[in-house]
Amino acid sequence: MIKIAIDAMGGDHAPKEQIAGALLALEKIDDIEITLFGDREMMKPFLKDHPRLHIVESDGVIPMGEKDPIQAIRSNRKSSMAMALTSVRQEEQDAIVSSGATQALIAGAHILVGRMKTMKRTAIAPVLPTALGKPFILLDSGGNIDIKPEFMVHQAHFATVYAKEVLGVEKPTLGLINIGTEEGKGRDIDNEVFALFKANPNLNFIGNVEPKDVLTPPCDILISDGFTANIVMKTIEGTARGMGAMLKEELSKGILGKLGLVLSLGNLKRFKRRMSPEEIGGAMIYGLKGVVIKAQGSSKAWGFYNAIRQAANVVRQDVIHKVSTIIEAEAKE
């Protein structure tokens, strides 16, 4: 049995949608057991009995947008997030899924779960939709500014193993986010990373990729430092949101337009769903001793279920161990 800890109190629609997502996962996935960490009274209206569902009472929740996430975790050890993270550290649970505050989850994961021995830096790697029908991994989206070229090689290995084992891509390809496609473009760090990627036999590096191809990427993984990839992720989000708002506004203009809009509703819903990262799952934090998945803060049951499914896949495929084996082997060369 794969044991998954759920931070039931984190997220815009917690605990309702988190619990609904967990129940859906239990129904659809046979080899998982789920433990909800949360406030029993608040969870009660949404709970159903299930032989593979357990509950651990927690006290409090880490607030969103906490200015000092490390302090937030340290002073809330009984919160649903902190207790769920601790259960992974203690190997009571194999994975944790949380829709809670991102920076607190990263800080908490460092403190309470701990880093892999083989990786010096963690990275956040959401899996995003493309216009091509297949998703891609974008990392490091976490805003980690303190990066060295060799850390990015480790992160690239993690993403490669993840794409292969969890996304089912046979030979995952890797592109470096840059301002031009030619070799030699970009900053010093980009050129150093380019050289390391190119020389590494365990990576299928295709070279520089300009973000004007971000929804039609010629590879399965797009990588940059934590500042740049975070900027890319937020620009995708901002553009998609802005365009969505403009589209809605324009489409509902005039009588013909309104009629057209009604007829197109089904198609527009499918379009919206295709653009939604929730269809794919959450963002995994790479580089930790345990499996930590950040689901979107705005997750509804379906999105949260997808994040749980993803967590189970990562555990089932033994991703962390496989990544460590590659990095260790390279270190010995």
Add this chain to the structure above:
Amino acid sequence: MIKIAIDAMGGDHAPKEQIAGALLALEKIDDIEITLFGDREMMKPFLKDHPRLHIVESDGVIPMGEKDPIQAIRSNRKSSMAMALTSVRQEEQDAIVSSGATQALIAGAHILVGRMKTMKRTAIAPVLPTALGKPFILLDSGGNIDIKPEFMVHQAHFATVYAKEVLGVEKPTLGLINIGTEEGKGRDIDNEVFALFKANPNLNFIGNVEPKDVLTPPCDILISDGFTANIVMKTIEGTARGMGAMLKEELSKGILGKLGLVLSLGNLKRFKRRMSPEEIGGAMIYGLKGVVIKAQGSSKAWGFYNAIRQAANVVRQDVIHKVSTIIEAEAKE
């Protein structure tokens, strides 16, 4: 009379759309004179007589995607782009508008027009549409990696004067692109620039802006180094293009969908137009002795006309001189 040089041979639809845009500009704007630099034989089918239209015969065109743009300019001094740039240097013309290769235009502008004495680095500053109905300036979109905080202050002054004089914003506001809104976020350069902007009485600095607000910006100008802003610009482009393709694909599915699409065509066209930077004009290259405007490579007549209109406005408002006055005054303090 404001004298505008047109690189008639640069662009995906040159010289046809460039000439049509120039003729439209002559019709709509009374105080301009236009000189087309191009191949007379190729231009002939599209030309019309106009008392304020002149022609200078050039020889050749700078190819798009040239690997060595400096060399491309140096070895093609008789090309339409090089000759048009030279005419600005010699003060025969007040401004140049070109849809030609971006990097060649930047290199050519450096070599043939020359930098302002007061600015050490040029910047490319497209004016982009937002979901709010008003545009914003994004700089430095040109990919100039070699940047110092004080250069960014100069660029911010340029954008501020531009927004005021050309876009008609009374008190233009400035935001620094960053991975979080709190002061102290980002890299060392971001924090240095933040401090300089904050302390500068000639700038209306509102602080850090995350690019998830890129289509609903809380300010008139978004600035970052040439690497980051170029990444933001290309990510907007890629997301918009990818979403557009997905929308088109989804909307035409099924019989109801097809009918809805037909009824929505007018609204969708308006949506597309709202998203198009061509409605606003081209990207100005800041920091040069003359007015150099890069129109989109794919410009049609309307987009090219808008770039000409913009060039005329910059000249009419004496933007370059006003920027120099501010920078010189600050240097004396």
